[in-house]
Amino acid sequence: MSSTHTHHHHHTHDDSAPVEAELPTFRAQDYSRYDAESHEVWQLLFARRMATLQETASTVFLEGMTRIGLGADRVPDLADVNRRLDASTGWNAVGVDGFIPAAQFFRCLSRRRFPTTLGVRPRAQLDYLPEPDIFHDVFGHVPLHADPVFADFLQRFGALAAGARTPEETEQMARLFWFTVEFGLVQERGAVRIYGSGLISSHGDAAKALGPDCARRPFELDAVINQAFEIDDLQPVLFVVESFDQLFEAVDTLARRRAD
Ligand SMILES: [Fe+2]
Numbered sequence: 001m002s003s004t005h006t007h008h009h010h011h012t013h014d015d016s017a018p019v020e021a022e023l024p025t026f027r028a029q030d031y032s033r034y035d036a037e038s039h040e041v042w043q044l045l046f047a048r049r050m051a052t053l054q055e056t057a058s059t060v061f062l063e064g065m066t067r068i069g070l071g072a073d074r075v076p077d078l079a080d081v082n083r084r085l086d087a088s089t090g091w092n093a094v095g096v097d098g099f100i101p102a103a104q105f106f107r108c109l110s111r112r113r114f115p116t117t118l119g120v121r122p123r124a125q126l127d128y129l130p131e132p133d134i135f136h137d138v139f140g141h142v143p144l145h146a147d148p149v150f151a152d153f154l155q156r157f158g159a160l161a162a163g164a165r166t167p168e169e170t171e172q173m174a175r176l177f178w179f180t181v182e183f184g185l186v187q188e189r190g191a192v193r194i195y196g197s198g199l200i201s202s203h204g205d206a207a208k209a210l211g212p213d214c215a216r217r218p219f220e221l222d223a224v225i226n227q228a229f230e231i232d233d234l235q236p237v238l239f240v241v242e243s244f245d246q247l248f249e250a251v252d253t254l255a256r257r258r259a260d
Helices: 036-056 059-068 078-089 102-110 134-146 148-162 167-182 203-209 221-225 245-259
Strands: 092-095 113-116 185-188 191-194 215-218 237-241
Touching: 036 059, 036 134, 036 191, 036 203, 059 078, 059 134, 078 092, 078 134, 078 148, 092 134, 102 113, 102 148, 102 167, 113 134, 134 148, 148 167, 148 245, 167 221, 167 237, 167 245, 221 245
Parallel strands: 092 113, 185 237, 215 237
Antiparallel strands: 185 191
């Protein structure tokens, strides 16, 4: 099993958590904990992904990465990232200790807080790791939060997901998250580009998503929320948006359906 799936832990478990759940305990990033090895692993991951992302990634990711100041040489300091990100869209990346329940995760999103793991994966697990790390969470996710349309979509998504009333609604929101935020594709500059964090942060999964064994279908809300996904296998079907306006419209449609 070669694919890297670091991206599902914070939103597919514990569907029974009450909507009124408290926010998680946030943890300050102790930057002194990152040793030379941590920075070297960041350098390896960053260099390997950027070698192809200039060609394969959405410009929204590439511009967001520049805007929030992610660098090739060192693990990012969240204070620096948040100074730039907050000024752009009001989002912040906040440190948490590993897994948090889905309801808490969604409530954080509804407040423009993105829960972020702080550790760096071991060098021996560059390609496969059982839980998210700061490369997945900050390199993979956070650049998109600097984009105004994506920023609004994700906040609105969080509010709607936190308010899910049935296991079916929760499952639909998990699928929408999975096929957009984690594994989303976008038609851009005449080709299909990647923007989902699971693809941005993993060269193996990105290659599969753009390769011959993946069916890339136009984004359609009902197809997405009825499409089961496999956490530990190649996704045989992924969805391509024309622009991020479609993401916002999808959440808007779900909100209106829920109000009916
Ligand atoms: Fe993720």
